[in-house]
Amino acid sequence: MPSTSHPTLDELCVNVIRGLAMDAVQKANSGHPGMPMGAAPMAYAVWSRHLRHNPANPSWFDRDRFILSAGHGSMLLYALLHLTGYDLPMQELLDFRQWGSRTPGHPENHLTPGVEMATGPLGQGISTAVGMALAERFLAAKFNTPTHTVVDHFTYVLASDGDLMEGVANEAASLAGHQGLGKLIVLYDDNQITIDGATDLAFTEDVLAKFQALGWHTERVEQGMDVNAVDAAIVRAKRDTERPSLIACRTVIGYGSPAKAGSAKSHGSPLGPDEVLRAKEALGLPPEAFWVPEDARTAMDARTKGAELEGAWQAKWQAYAKEHPAEAAILDKALRGDWSVDAEALPRFEKPIATRAARGDV
Ligand SMILES: Cc1ncc(C[n+]2csc(CCOP(=O)(O)OP(=O)(O)O)c2C)c(N)n1
Numbered sequence: 001m002p003s004t005s006h007p008t009l010d011e012l013c014v015n016v017i018r019g020l021a022m023d024a025v026q027k028a029n030s031g032h033p034g035m036p037m038g039a040a041p042m043a044y045a046v047w048s049r050h051l052r053h054n055p056a057n058p059s060w061f062d063r064d065r066f067i068l069s070a071g072h073g074s075m076l077l078y079a080l081l082h083l084t085g086y087d088l089p090m091q092e093l094l095d096f097r098q099w100g101s102r103t104p105g106h107p108e109n110h111l112t113p114g115v116e117m118a119t120g121p122l123g124q125g126i127s128t129a130v131g132m133a134l135a136e137r138f139l140a141a142k143f144n145t146p147t148h149t150v151v152d153h154f155t156y157v158l159a160s161d162g163d164l165m166e167g168v169a170n171e172a173a174s175l176a177g178h179q180g181l182g183k184l185i186v187l188y189d190d191n192q193i194t195i196d197g198a199t200d201l202a203f204t205e206d207v208l209a210k211f212q213a214l215g216w217h218t219e220r221v222e223q224g225m226d227v228n229a230v231d232a233a234i235v236r237a238k239r240d241t242e243r244p245s246l247i248a249c250r251t252v253i254g255y256g257s258p259a260k261a262g263s264a265k266s267h268g269s270p271l272g273p274d275e276v277l278r279a280k281e282a283l284g285l286p287p288e289a290f291w292v293p294e295d296a297r298t299a300m301d302a303r304t305k306g307a308e309l310e311g312a313w314q315a316k317w318q319a320y321a322k323e324h325p326a327e328a329a330i331l332d333k334a335l336r337g338d339w340s341v342d343a344e345a346l347p348r349f350e351k352p353i354a355t356r357a358a359r360g361d362v
């Protein structure tokens, strides 16, 4: 959804997200303001210009997936869900990290509409996203026909340094490269800071060279907080249909905070009431807490577009189901979570056989 004609509106939206993250963490007196403040432009580039989703139906099957692998920056996701029109009202942002709210410290898919998976343990999001992209590839190959494309979505990930340090992420990245998962796009919040300080204390590998070696399309965006620059890199990533993409965006953790930007001090604790005010002033935001101006709200509301996108897909699905009723029934059954099988149709084994061989036959 290109909208390059309103750079100042984009900037406003990005700063509103930053403000919500600062305010919610401050009000809860706990959480991670720094990551959302640095990564808001990257996430906004995905959500405003690329993500095909319908806030009214978070379980629309062919939606693009967005996985916040760096789950500690949960307020970034909650702000996006709130502003784009998911069932996550302002009260939930006010209740960030409170018992019984739908805005826990780390995202939980079973609690919050629009959250695709629970993230918090670093490495899990990016790795599970590889599985999601693999599933998309598999279902597309199995069900799409030359004239019907009913499975066709991207999987976007926002990952941090800690995500890429984890062993599991490296194994999953290897598989993604081997499989050539061209519709997997990872945006790496390359802010050179982790919980303990500068990344060069513990993490000096050449991330891009490593992902290249694993068979990925890689790109560094030096101006990683420039929405247009990130957008352009995403467009190029989408064009590479043969390889998964890693887009390393250079960002500044805690961007806007005069005293804590670029420092691990903005990672895991509130900025402090005075510093929140100073950051707002630096970003051109009013001091008012949880401020969302009407023009930002209107610009980010994705409900009308989302209904159109899903409506168009529903029409494609109806046409597919009419022409390929047996295949449509299989996919529909699976999507309903109905795994029942006709036991009579399974092979029978008269003699003992290795379970891996039996499983293969089944
Ligand atoms: C598997 C795992 N180990 C440790 C942690 C605790 N932890 C939370 S955030 C973080 C590192 C933060 O660094 P980075 O990923 O670069 O995020 P940033 O500070 O840049 O937002 C750690 C170690 C965790 N969430 N998961």
Ligand SMILES: [Mg+2]
Residues within 6 Å of the ligand: 160, 161, 162, 189, 190, 191, 192, 193, 194
């Ligand atoms: Mg970091």
